[in-house]
Amino acid sequence: MKILRIGYNSCGIAAGAEETLNKLHELLDGNSDFEIRKTGCNGMCYLEPIIDVIEEEKVYTYGNLTADKVQKFIDALAKGTHIEDWIILHPDHPTTQSSYQDKQVKLATKNIGVIDPENVDDYVAAGGYRALEKVLKTMDRQDVIDQVRASGLRGRGGAGFSCGMKWQFAKDAPGEEKYMICNGDEGDPGAFMDRSTLEGDPHGVIEGMTIGAYAVGAQVGFFYVRAEYPLAVKRLRLAINQAEARGYSGKNILGTDFSFTLHVIEGAGAFVCGEETALIASIEGKRGMPRTRPPFPATQGIWGKPTNNNNVETYANIPYIIREGGAAFSKYGTDMSKGTKVFALAGKINRGGMIEVPMGITINEIVNDIGGGIINNGKCKAVQMGGPSGGCIPSHLHDTPIDYENITATGAIVGSGGMVFMDQGTCMVDIARYFLSFTVEESCGKCTFCRVGTKRMLEILERITAGEGTEEDIPLLQKLCDAIIKGSLCGLGQTAPNPVLTTLRYFRDEYEAHIREKKCPAKKCKALITYRVVADKCTGCTLCAKTCPVGAATGERKQVHQIDDELCTRCGFCKDACKFDAIIVE
Amino acid sequence: MEQLDFSYVDEVLERYRGHKGTLITVLQQVQAHKGYLEKEALERVARSMGVSTASIYGIVTFYAQFRLTPVGKNLVRVCHGTACHVQNADGLTEAIEGALNVKSGETTPDMLFTVESVACLGCCSLAPVIMVGEKVYGKLSTDKVRKVMKEYKKKEAE
Numbered sequence: 001m002k003i004l005r006i007g008y009n010s011c012g013i014a015a016g017a018e019e020t021l022n023k024l025h026e027l028l029d030g031n032s033d034f035e036i037r038k039t040g041c042n043g044m045c046y047l048e049p050i051i052d053v054i055e056e057e058k059v060y061t062y063g064n065l066t067a068d069k070v071q072k073f074i075d076a077l078a079k080g081t082h083i084e085d086w087i088i089l090h091p092d093h094p095t096t097q098s099s100y101q102d103k104q105v106k107l108a109t110k111n112i113g114v115i116d117p118e119n120v121d122d123y124v125a126a127g128g129y130r131a132l133e134k135v136l137k138t139m140d141r142q143d144v145i146d147q148v149r150a151s152g153l154r155g156r157g158g159a160g161f162s163c164g165m166k167w168q169f170a171k172d173a174p175g176e177e178k179y180m181i182c183n184g185d186e187g188d189p190g191a192f193m194d195r196s197t198l199e200g201d202p203h204g205v206i207e208g209m210t211i212g213a214y215a216v217g218a219q220v221g222f223f224y225v226r227a228e229y230p231l232a233v234k235r236l237r238l239a240i241n242q243a244e245a246r247g248y249s250g251k252n253i254l255g256t257d258f259s260f261t262l263h264v265i266e267g268a269g270a271f272v273c274g275e276e277t278a279l280i281a282s283i284e285g286k287r288g289m290p291r292t293r294p295p296f297p298a299t300q301g302i303w304g305k306p307t308n309n310n311n312v313e314t315y316a317n318i319p320y321i322i323r324e325g326g327a328a329f330s331k332y333g334t335d336m337s338k339g340t341k342v343f344a345l346a347g348k349i350n351r352g353g354m355i356e357v358p359m360g361i362t363i364n365e366i367v368n369d370i371g372g373g374i375i376n377n378g379k380c381k382a383v384q385m386g387g388p389s390g391g392c393i394p395s396h397l398h399d400t401p402i403d404y405e406n407i408t409a410t411g412a413i414v415g416s417g418g419m420v421f422m423d424q425g426t427c428m429v430d431i432a433r434y435f436l437s438f439t440v441e442e443s444c445g446k447c448t449f450c451r452v453g454t455k456r457m458l459e460i461l462e463r464i465t466a467g468e469g470t471e472e473d474i475p476l477l478q479k480l481c482d483a484i485i486k487g488s489l490c491g492l493g494q495t496a497p498n499p500v501l502t503t504l505r506y507f508r509d510e511y512e513a514h515i516r517e518k519k520c521p522a523k524k525c526k527a528l529i530t531y532r533v534v535a536d537k538c539t540g541c542t543l544c545a546k547t548c549p550v551g552a553a554t555g556e557r558k559q560v561h562q563i564d565d566e567l568c569t570r571c572g573f574c575k576d577a578c579k580f581d582a583i584i585v586e
Numbered sequence: 587m588e589q590l591d592f593s594y595v596d597e598v599l600e601r602y603r604g605h606k607g608t609l610i611t612v613l614q615q616v617q618a619h620k621g622y623l624e625k626e627a628l629e630r631v632a633r634s635m636g637v638s639t640a641s642i643y644g645i646v647t648f649y650a651q652f653r654l655t656p657v658g659k660n661l662v663r664v665c666h667g668t669a670c671h672v673q674n675a676d677g678l679t680e681a682i683e684g685a686l687n688v689k690s691g692e693t694t695p696d697m698l699f700t701v702e703s704v705a706c707l708g709c710c711s712l713a714p715v716i717m718v719g720e721k722v723y724g725k726l727s728t729d730k731v732r733k734v735m736k737e738y739k740k741k742e743a744e
Contacts, residue, residue, distance in 0.1 A: 014709050014722035045711035189706035190668030227614070227651050228707060230720075268610055269650030271705065285609035287648040303606075344710060346669035352711030384668060420668040420710075434671050438705065444648075547729070549684045571680050576728045 002034050002077060003054040007113060009041035009199040010231045011192070015048035019067035027074050034077075040200020042113025044100060045353035047088055050113075053077065061089035063097070099369050100351055105332060105340050108316040109356045112200030117235050120242040123203040129248050131322035135211050136256045139322075141171060144215040148318070150326030152338030157183055157274070157311030158389065158415045159491070160337070160404040166308060169298035170216035173306035180213045180221035180260075181302070181309040183279060184232070187271040188387030189438065191418030193342045194312040196354050198225065198232035201316070202239035203248075206262065208318030209310075210249060213260045216308050220261050222283050224273070227266040237264055271388070271442035275490045276301075276309045278444065289444050290490035311416065313342050333359035337403035337414075347384070347420035348375050363398040367421065378423040382506070386415030388435045388442075389495035391502030392428060411502040413495070427524035428507040429514055433461035435499035439492065449487030453480050454496050461500070465525040469515035477504065523585045526570040530586050535560045537582035544574035544583060594619045595627045599634045609635060610645065613652060621661075622653040650705070658693040658700035660738055662686070662718050667706030669713035674728070678714055679703060681728040685735035698742050 004024060008017055021036070028034045044050060047063030051073075054060075060082060065073060069086070076083050088097040115122040123129070135144055149164030170178065182205060186194040198205060209221055225233050240262050243249035251259045265283055272278045273288040280301050282288035301307020317339065321329045330338040337359040343366065346352045350372035357366065367373065367380050374380045382392040391412035393400070400406050407414045422431070436458040445451045457480050460473050481497035488494050504511060513519045520528040533544070533553075540558040547553070552568040555561030563574070563583075575583040598615045602608040612631060617623050623646060632639040646652040662682060666675045679690050679701075686699050693700040709715045712724025716731060723734055 010722070011709055011711060014712055014715070014724050186708065187705070189666070189671075190710055191706070192708040192710055195708040226708075228704070265611065266614060268614060268652065269705075270648060282610065283607060285607040285611075285645075287645055346710035346713060347672050352669075352713075387668070418668070418710075420672065422672055426672050431672070434668070442705075571728070572674070572677055573681060573728045576677070 001032070003037060003052075004028075004034055005037045005039050005052040005054060007041050007048055007050040008038040009196055010229075011041050011045045011196070012048040012050065013231075015045070016066050017049040020049045020051070020065055020070055023067045023070040024074075027070065038116055038118070039114060040112040040117050041196055041354065043104075043109070043196075043354040043356075044088065044097070044351070046351045047097070050088070053082070058091040059089070060087050060091060062086050063088035100353075100355075100372070103357060103361065103365060103370055104355055105358050106356045107320045107329065107332075107340050108204075108313055108342055109197065109201070109354070110320075111204055112196060115201065117200050117202055118238055120203060120239070120246060123201070127323065128203055128319070129207055129243075129246075131319040132207050132210055132248060133254055135214055135322055136254050136258060141215050141217065144211060144322070145171060147326040148215070148321060151317075151321045151329035152326070152333070153314065153317055153321065153329065154337060154404065155310060156313035156317070156341065156416065158386065158413060160414065163310060163314055166298065166310070167212060167215050169296070170218075170306050170308040173299045175306050176217075177305045178216055178218040179302045179305060179307040180209055180216070180218045181276075181279065181283070181307060182209050182221065182223045182315055183274065183276070183309055183311045184223060184225040184229075185267040185273050185279065186226060186229075186312075186416065187274045187442075188389075188416055188418045190344070190346055190384065190387060190420040191416050192344045193354055193417045195226075195229045195232050196344075197312050197316055197342070198229070198236055202232075202236045203243065204319055205236075205312055205315045206239055206243055206249060208315030209262075210253070210260050211318050211322060212308060212310065212315065214258055216306070218308065219259060221263070222302070223262065223264045224267050224279060224283060225264060227268060233264060233266055240264070270444070271438075272444045272490070272492050275492060278490065279309065280307065287444070289446050290492075292489060313417070334401060334403040336405050341402070341414065341417060343417045343419050345371050345419050345421070348378060348380075348423040348426070349373070349421040350375055357402075359403045360401045362401050363393065366402075366419065367398065371421070374421060374423050376423075378425075380421055381424055381426060382422045382428065384412075384420040384422065384431065384499075385418070386413035386495075386498070387418055388438050389413060389491060389498055390415045391498045392422070392431060392506065393502070394506040411498065411505055413498070425522055425524065427465070427520050427522035428503040428510045429461065429465055429520075430522075430524050432500045432503045433458065433465055436461055436496070439496040443492065443496075447488045447490075447493055449484045450493030450496060453484040453487070454493075456480060457484075457497070457500060464511065464514045465520070465527070467514065467518045467525070467527045469511075471515065473515060474504065474508075474511060529570060530565055531563050531568055531570065531572070531575065532584055532586055533561050533563060534582050534584055537580050539580055539582070541579070543577050543579065547573045547577040549573065590626065592626060592630055595630045596634075599631065603634075609637070609642070610649070613642070613646065617652060621657040622655055625654075656693070656697065658697050660699050660718055660742075662699060662701045662716060662735075663704045663707065664690070664701065665707040665709070665713070665715045665717070666703045667708075667710060667713070669710035670706075670715060673714045675714045677728045678716060678726060678731050681731050682716070682735055685732050686739070699738070
């Protein structure tokens with residue numbers, strides 16, 4: 001009997017896992033030699049759809065298994081053989097993809113891509129809810145907090161505040177009525193760790209949060225998850241129902257007098273709700289506007305009651321810490337940043353996906369060893385960490401060991417874990433403009449410096465990328481950055497200038513090229529580039545002329561074509577359409 | 587005058603009556619019925635929950651999820667997350683606008699397509715991506731996305 005385990009997170013489904021699964025059912029339903037199971041994403045999103053073949057306790061992982069390959073795949077398995085070329089991870093020997101896994105240490109994500117997230121029995125069989133049982137039966141509330149403090153776990157949402165201390169504050173806060181929040185409003189563009197965790201192992205997060213509730217003395221918990229993550233919401237709701245049915249959640253958990261009720265709230269889409277006071281306002285049904293702190297939520301949170309708020313990954317680490325002890329967790333990582341961190345790799349990298357690595361790993365190791373380098377054998381120019389609150393770290397700093405302090409020293413932040421890689425074709429001024437357009441859109445408008453200041457910065461950056469920048473623009477940008485940092489109430493405003501500050505610090509020459517030479521070195525900014533046909537390569541296939549929406553690309557069949565620079569809108573459609581690489585950007 | 591049926595709003599209101607802090611959830615569920623929030627529906631929610639229509643309007647315009655205008659049959663969401671941005675999401679928007687003859691943020695006059703830009707769909711490893719309804723299309727180029735749009739247009743014409 002062979003078990004076929006298919007990666008069925010939304011990334012896998014987007015890559016075609018649904019069609020693959022349908023085909024498997026079509027071929028195998030009623031066949032007792034095979035059992036089909038669903039699981040989350042094992043992190044190798046770049047090779048999905050992925051299927052594990054489990055036979056005699058050995059796991060063979062197949063990648064790129066689109067529906068059209070399923071027949072051949074099943075034929076081979078039915079004969080008792082394998083298609084070696086399609087195997088991406090082999091139980092007996094290393095493969096070309098092994099290096100993606102070698103440096104990873106999976107504590108928070110160990111179940112993702114292994115268990116069926118929609119089946120509580122699978123979670124329990126993998127050791128699930130044993131930490132909760134240990135806590136309720138053998139530990140008092142302070143013991144739990146002491147273990148979490150000993151682990152050195154810092155908040156994985158971005159700020160990196162000690163999780164144990166946060167719990168202590170909430171526990172010590174006077175009052176009987178207390179709340180827990182799990183922040184799954186993953187708003188950073190370029191990050192998908194929370195989505196993958198909630199889709200792949202919702203019970204792990206529920207267990208961690210419930211342990212926290214016991215420690216701080218909370219009775220009610222809220223999951224705040226982006227409405228853009230429908231599958232995560234669905235699986236989370238299902239998991240809560242299953243946990244309640246089994247006595248792991250709800251009234252009198254595991255027969256004790258500890259009760260904890262969970263609710264799921266779908267975030268209606270506001271980046272600022274990642275900030276905890278804004279998040280609380282949103283849970284209360286209001287506009288998500290931040291307020292001044294103190295009082296901190298630990299003393300005055302939801303409805304004015306003590307509230308503890310952590311993000312998805314933070315809670316996902318808790319079951320391991322309780323099961324194995326704080327010391328087991330703190331043996332990984334650096335002096336100040338213990339344990340592991342989950343990162344989402346995306347952008348111009350060969351292997352995009354989700355990884356969990358010990359703190360202290362260098363960016364180079366992530367790019368080259370795990371990520372398999374930059375696409376098209378390109379050179380890594382920078383990595384963007386921390387989303388709109390973070391910054392771009394240039395390649396000469398990629399030997400930096402990742403921890404909260406080191407990354408902050410570069411001007412970026414570890415953030416929630418999104419890493420977007422950039423190559424020579426990425427314009428850093430355009431990246432700064434991109435992030436500012438995001439913050440302008442997402443600023444809640446409460447603080448003048450954030451509301452108006454970011455808008456002015458965006459206008460300047462738009463001017464520069466349009467080739468209309470002046471020498472005064474750079475000092476003015478710096479002045480505005482300084483003012484916005486000082487004049488904003490919450491993290492959104494205080495960090496909004498980071499993408500500009502880091503690109504100015506490391507890629508000032510690109511700003512200057514735009515301003516002084518009216519050139520975009522990355523050949524990205526439309527106002528500063530032209531499209532041209534390379535005569536030697538053009539076959540006169542007429543595809544560019546057919547594709548051009550404004551009639552700028554013209555020519556006779558089998559004759560070299562040309563592009564009229566006056567008419568050209570630099571949409572780049574012709575370049576994408578050309579099969580002979582005959583169109584270049586200058 | 588045409589009699590409009592707002593019983594769907596009342597059903598949602600009934601479900602959450604007496605629960606505090608549920609205004610956003612109520613609005614989400616009301617919107618789920620028609621894909622947008624009608625003015626009369628907002629007024630009904632306001633009356634029932636004891637808040638002003640103005641403050642509901644404040645909430646609705648604060649969060650990206652809420653709409654005040656009808657949405658087309660096919661909602662085309664173009665991801666403009668960081669990973670998609672560095673892989674030419676702007677180009678995709680332009681190509682889609684051209685293929686459907688509509689601007690981003692707008693709906694075609696035949697109410698078949700609404701195109702919008704969204705912050706991040708969380709499928710970064712497949713960038714650049716778009717979503718049509720619930721279906722995600724990844725690893726796109728301007729060329730490929732135009733073909734996807736052509737297929738949808740063909741399907742709608744049938």
